[in-house]
Amino acid sequence: MARATRDLVGELVRNALELAQADGALPPIPPIELRIERPKEREHGDYSCNVALRLASAVRRPPMDVASAISERIMCTEPIATVDVARPGFINIRLDEEWQRGQLLSVIDAGEAWGRIDLGVGHRVQVEFVSANPTGPLQVGNGRGAVLGDALASVLDAAGFEVEREYYVNDAGAQIRLFGRTLFTRYQQQFGREVPLPDGGYQGAYMIDLAAQIKDEAGERWLNSADDPPEELAERGLQLMVDQIRDDLGLLRVEFDHWKRESALYDGASGSSTYDVAMGRLRDGSYVIEKEGAVWFRSDDLGEDKDNVLIRSSGEPTYFASDVAYHYDKFLSRGFDTVIDVWGADHQGHVARTKAAVTAVGGDGDALEVLLYQLVHLRRGDERVRMSKRTGEIVTLRELIEEVGADAARFFMLQRSADAQMDFDLAAAASADPRQNPASYVKYAHARCASVMRNAAEAGLSASSDHLQLLVEEQETVLIGEILRLPELVADMATRREPHHLTYYAQGLAQAFTQFYDAHRIVVPDDPERSGARLTLTLASQAALAASLRLIGVDAPDEM
RNA sequence: CCCCCCGUAGCUCAACCGGACAGAGCGACGGACUUCUAAUCCGUAGGCUGGAGGUUCGAGUCCUCCCGGGGGGACCA
Incomplete structure (x- = not known):
């Protein structure tokens, strides 16, 4: 089905109107x-429409009259069985049960x-997410962005969009130079030299591991280098770090289509790099001014209240300048219709100016969407797990996955809407219960x-579509409704960029199946017709469960 | 001082971008296993949706103000 049932219903209502x-x-x-819409109360039907209520004042008629006028003209064909008008002026629509049962096939x-x-x-659509600096391992918070971005991309893909998952590697700028210098220090220390860490250098033990690995690979090759850091050493360290990040994400079953390097924005002959072209666009649009020895992006025309530095007085471009070039690349060079950047809430202040920049370089600022996600707090039962950089008790994403597994990590991370802070209970997630x-x-x-x-096969029974009309029990009807709801849910999630609904859907669907299973016997050798119908329902349930789990990114095992 | 997010059952959170009686899970209490996985299911209790106004047929949802929690406001990322 390429169209959700809701759309078929909507078309019939529109025709009637x-x-x-x-x-x-x-x-x-x-x-x-x-x-x-889908009414909460089942008595109100499978779908409802409030168009009469919203039209009433415009046409100067009582809502009930308007509702009647429309509902009388709704053709009761294919998906629709009955149409009713209810109290204030709702039009309630009930689906044809036989048609629904047929959909199971x-x-x-x-x-x-x-x-x-x-x-x-x-x-x-491009979904860019994680994009953590390759100066250290991924943290738990990055995991939330990873799960959110990946699930959103899956949902968009299911909704028919052409989706690309991208990771932006910040391999340029001051912090990466500091990374290189820290690594060089640790490398020298591997040979017993007493060299102090550079100011503000990366303290983590992982830098020592990286240095040891490079020592194993290359021996003393850079030991007496006069450069700080030696370029190849820094590049090798960066590669190893990126590989580790890729591996960590792999543990979460997150894979990217494209890893875009920031440094690539500066490649090319003078004037022809992406960066130069983007800056040229800004200048042509008179969005650039110089003051206080620096070069600024002037965006008050675009509704920004403050200018932002593009090129420091030192001559070095800012992160923001790279971002301008990067988004030029996304929209103007690569031609995405929509770009969704998934950022942590601490980047909230960058949203407006980045959108302004997209417009300034000749794109459509509204085509850039930024999905912000709030912080994650860890706890283990009632005990709070501290994630402090100062005390060094950072919980890495890898540690989290090792403790609770990829399935629970993904499911739990996806359970909250992006703009709600999240308490992640390690004890609950680690439990198999x-x-x-x-x-x-x-x-x-x-x-x-x-x-x-399996049991049915052993009993010589198999799914059959010959007697689906036998599926009339309450639990069967509810289960069918849940199964058939997925396409419209995909539409809603894709439109609203809210993949978290998946987890609630999957739970409701699982519950509906379990209730059906609990209330009725599926495999009944004496009654092959009813068994065949129920096995069809079981197969459809399995498919819908597998489909929703796949979108969440969780395994769908055949036995546990 | 300004901007963004949040405040819903004891806890963690939903609620289809204004709809009908605010829902789940966990926790609590009480039930159900000679039958396909009881790793389950059923029932009960639990709410003035932080507070006060406003908008309208109708507000957890929108507007204003206040309270509380979190995050931002650099020639850092």
Whole structure:
């Protein structure tokens, strides 16, 4: 199914609305956005529409009248069974149950690709996330960005967008030079030399490990170098660091399509590098001024209240200047229609000026979206786990994954909306007990589907679509509804950039299946017709569970 | 001083960008296993959605102010 059921319903409602105007039942009105919602109460139907309430004052008619005029003209075909009008002026729509049962076959056919829609076809989106400085290992907070960005990219992909996952490697500038100098110091220390760390150098033990590794690889090669740092040494250290970051992300099952190096923005003959071209664009647009010995981005025309330094009085470009060039590259060179940058909340202050910069270099600032995520706090049961850089008790992403596993790490990280701070309970996440750990609960439901199918095969029973009309029990109806809901959920998540709904959907779906399983026997050798229908439902459940787990990035095991 | 995010059940959090009776999980209490995985299920208790105004048919959601928590406001990233 390339279209969500909701869209089919919406089209029928829109037709009815237009018909009502055409035949004079309603006066002509300007086009209105039509939203089909899913009511909380099942008695209100499978879908509802509040268009009559919103139209009432404009057409100077009681909402109930408007609702009636529209609902009478809704064609009760294919997905729709009945249409009712309710109290204030809602139009409530109930789906045809036979049609819904028939959809289960499409679900099974789609398998773990269930939920894919064509909402975003032809639209190229880049999701850039993590992009932590390669001067140290990833921290827990980076993990949240990793999971959020990866799941969002998966959701957009499922919604039909052409998606690229990108990691921006900040391999230029002062901090990377400091990284090189720290590494050089540690390298010399490997040979027993007493060399002090540079001012503000990177304290972490990982720098010693890096130095030891480089010593093993290259011996004394740079020991007596006059450069600080030796360029090749620094480059090798950076490579190793990036490799480690890539490995850590791999443990989380996060993979990038493209690793973009900041230094590449400066490559090329003078005047032709991305950086030079982007700066040229700013100058052409009169967005550049010089004052106090530095070069500034003047953006008050674009609604910014403050100028920002592009080139320091030392002649060195700022991080922001690189960012201008980088976003020029994203939009003007590579031509993405939309770019979503996933940033930690501590970068909140950069949002406005980066959007302004996109506009200034000739792009559309609104096509740059920045998804900010709030901080993560760790706790273990009731005990707070401190993550202080000063005390050195930093919890790395790798440590987190080793303690709780990739599945729980991903599921827990994704459970909160990006703009809510998060308490991550290591004790709950590390537990295999589904009562503590919803990731286990969902996986268990999937494994149970597989188990049921195995037992059915042993009993000589198999899924059949011949008697789906037997699926009329309350738990069966609810479960079918949950399964069929995924495509519209994908649409909502993609549109609103909110992948966290996945975890709630997966839990609700798992619960619906488990309740069905608990209330009714699926494999009944004496009743092959009913068994065949229920096995079809089981297969569809398994597909929907697998599809949602795949989007979350969690394994869907066949046994536990 | 200014800007951004948050404040919802004892705890952790949802609530489809204004809808119908604010929902889950955990925790608490009480039930259900000779049958496909009880790693489960069912039931009960638990709320003036931080506070005060406002907007309208209708507000947890939007506007103003206040309180509280977090994050920003550099020629750092």
